Amino acid sequence: MRTAYSVETVRNAERELMARLPEGALMQRAAAGLAAACADLLGGGSGAGRVSAVGRVYGSKVVVLAGSGANGGDALYAGARLAARGARVWAVPLAADRTHEGGLAALLGAGGRVADDPFEVLAVADLVLDGITGIGGRGGLRPDAVPVARAARGGRGVIVAVDLPSGVEADSGEVAGEALRADATVTFGAYKPGLLIDPAREYAGALRLVDIGLGPYLPSVPELEALQHEDVARLLPAPTGESDKYRRGVVGIVAGSARYPGAAVLAVAGALRGGAGAVRYVGPGGDAVIAHYPETLVHEGPPSKAGRVQAWAVGPGLGDGPGVADALASDVPVLVDADGLRLLDPATVRARTAPTLLTPHAGEAAALLGVDRAEVESGRLAAVRELAARYGATVLLKGSTTLVASPDQGVPVRVNPTGTPWLATAGSGDVLSGLAGSLLASGLDPRDAASAAAYLHGLAGRLASHGAPVTAHEVAEAVRGAWRDVVGVRAGA
Ligand SMILES: NC(=O)C1=CN([C@@H]2O[C@H](COP(=O)(O)OP(=O)(O)OC[C@H]3O[C@@H](n4cnc5c(N)ncnc54)[C@H](OP(=O)(O)O)[C@@H]3O)[C@@H](O)[C@H]2O)[C@@H](O)CC1
Ligand SMILES: Nc1ncnc2c1ncn2[C@@H]1O[C@H](COP(=O)(O)OP(=O)(O)O)[C@@H](O)[C@H]1O
Numbered sequence: 001m002r003t004a005y006s007v008e009t010v011r012n013a014e015r016e017l018m019a020r021l022p023e024g025a026l027m028q029r030a031a032a033g034l035a036a037a038c039a040d041l042l043g044g045g046s047g048a049g050r051v052s053a054v055g056r057v058y059g060s061k062v063v064v065l066a067g068s069g070a071n072g073g074d075a076l077y078a079g080a081r082l083a084a085r086g087a088r089v090w091a092v093p094l095a096a097d098r099t100h101e102g103g104l105a106a107l108l109g110a111g112g113r114v115a116d117d118p119f120e121v122l123a124v125a126d127l128v129l130d131g132i133t134g135i136g137g138r139g140g141l142r143p144d145a146v147p148v149a150r151a152a153r154g155g156r157g158v159i160v161a162v163d164l165p166s167g168v169e170a171d172s173g174e175v176a177g178e179a180l181r182a183d184a185t186v187t188f189g190a191y192k193p194g195l196l197i198d199p200a201r202e203y204a205g206a207l208r209l210v211d212i213g214l215g216p217y218l219p220s221v222p223e224l225e226a227l228q229h230e231d232v233a234r235l236l237p238a239p240t241g242e243s244d245k246y247r248r249g250v251v252g253i254v255a256g257s258a259r260y261p262g263a264a265v266l267a268v269a270g271a272l273r274g275g276a277g278a279v280r281y282v283g284p285g286g287d288a289v290i291a292h293y294p295e296t297l298v299h300e301g302p303p304s305k306a307g308r309v310q311a312w313a314v315g316p317g318l319g320d321g322p323g324v325a326d327a328l329a330s331d332v333p334v335l336v337d338a339d340g341l342r343l344l345d346p347a348t349v350r351a352r353t354a355p356t357l358l359t360p361h362a363g364e365a366a367a368l369l370g371v372d373r374a375e376v377e378s379g380r381l382a383a384v385r386e387l388a389a390r391y392g393a394t395v396l397l398k399g400s401t402t403l404v405a406s407p408d409q410g411v412p413v414r415v416n417p418t419g420t421p422w423l424a425t426a427g428s429g430d431v432l433s434g435l436a437g438s439l440l441a442s443g444l445d446p447r448d449a450a451s452a453a454a455y456l457h458g459l460a461g462r463l464a465s466h467g468a469p470v471t472a473h474e475v476a477e478a479v480r481g482a483w484r485d486v487v488g489v490r491a492g493a
């Protein structure tokens, strides 16, 4: 599990740790880890967007962009360590007389210099350390930093953000103005939410966490968590000798319409790959569903008359078709997506005794919240939390970063680490709905069902795409490979 903590929490932990250490020790730990990561990148270490061509620290050219705070201090001390190993290091102080004194003195003492002309050194740098702002930064880059940041980006050097890319909001992932896009970010003590959530995540490049000993002082419940393979493997259902199709769970799919018949097929396609023992389809698309998936149980009447299910997934391609209210009136978990989300009444959802899972994309979330889509896209974390609180439901917010929030207080939001922009293709959300509904039916709680489904769906998207366009149908077909990958089954086993 990868976890992220808010700035306030990190600062509290740092305070506690610092009280037990000699002055400056923490910054030295950060600088040592940062310098080691830079040495690795200068040596051709992979993972970052750009790869350094120099192949070694000795003789390489390094520029340190230093702001007025401790972030600049970290960068300058790391610059000093690189200078001591033979790098030519220039400092570019962006806050004149407020540059970190100790850091600058260390750099000068190790043979580094203050650049006469920042643009000249940025043009030839092999590596640029962005120490303009870290967790103390507010708003985008200030006007005087903007031309310097642009010159850094325009040069050929690998850009390494210190703790955070300068200009991004650490707690929310918002990017309020201009920010410096890094090839790699070396962060200290704990990931910050902004490093895992778009749009800020896009600016961070490859992530490295430097352990500065903060662990024991961080609370056990983080702000944000990202599941990894082993976490998802623990969640996925596995049939046993005692299993039969009913015990494995039956998922009911209410999807498709005369206008969108394909949505029914795609939602069923996802559901069939999701672990339930049977898929019941309810709606007007039964013929198309059967033509693709004869194993589906189909029904044309209302969901309440379709026979017992353990969970419903309602909404994909439904248009104004019936079924949403009927499914919501049931006493089993219900996933509501797409058309089902229109006119969804918070009071109805809140009054349910069984769990509800809402799966909006940014546009649908904006409509539910009564705000602009751009507001949701720039502030995903706030939007998903607000929706979960307002509806008393688990919410999976889709998009470039998929987030899952629980309505319960103190439960970390989950951020999905898999996926590819190629998933932005018609119908891929329908596959996700079916998949998540199927995991709900097989007994996962809504937060686990949503995050495991997003994880598998994202991985399936990557496997099916391999860098090329992909269709929703192919994503559904790749779910099995993703599942095997997660649970560690090798091909042929
Ligand atoms: N605590 C510790 O022991 C450890 C901390 N660590 C390190 O410290 C970092 C936090 O340091 P920090 O608190 O000094 O804040 P920091 O991020 O350097 O920036 C704040 C300064 O920038 C300014 N400023 C604000 N916004 C701005 C903007 N948009 N554009 C430009 N300038 C802006 C603002 O000054 P202002 O001009 O507003 O007076 C303020 O002085 C943390 O990220 C990590 O790297 C590690 O060494 C581990 C140990
Ligand atoms: N830029 C992106 N990067 C990664 N995944 C994306 C991106 N845009 C959309 N997705 C994913 O693609 C799927 C699209 O779902 P949705 O918007 O409901 O589309 P549709 O209604 O056509 O099925 C979601 O799983 C979403 O998270």
Ligand SMILES: [K+]
Pocket (backbone or CB within 6 Å): 071, 130, 131, 132, 133, 134, 161, 162, 163, 164, 165, 166
């Ligand atoms: K920075």
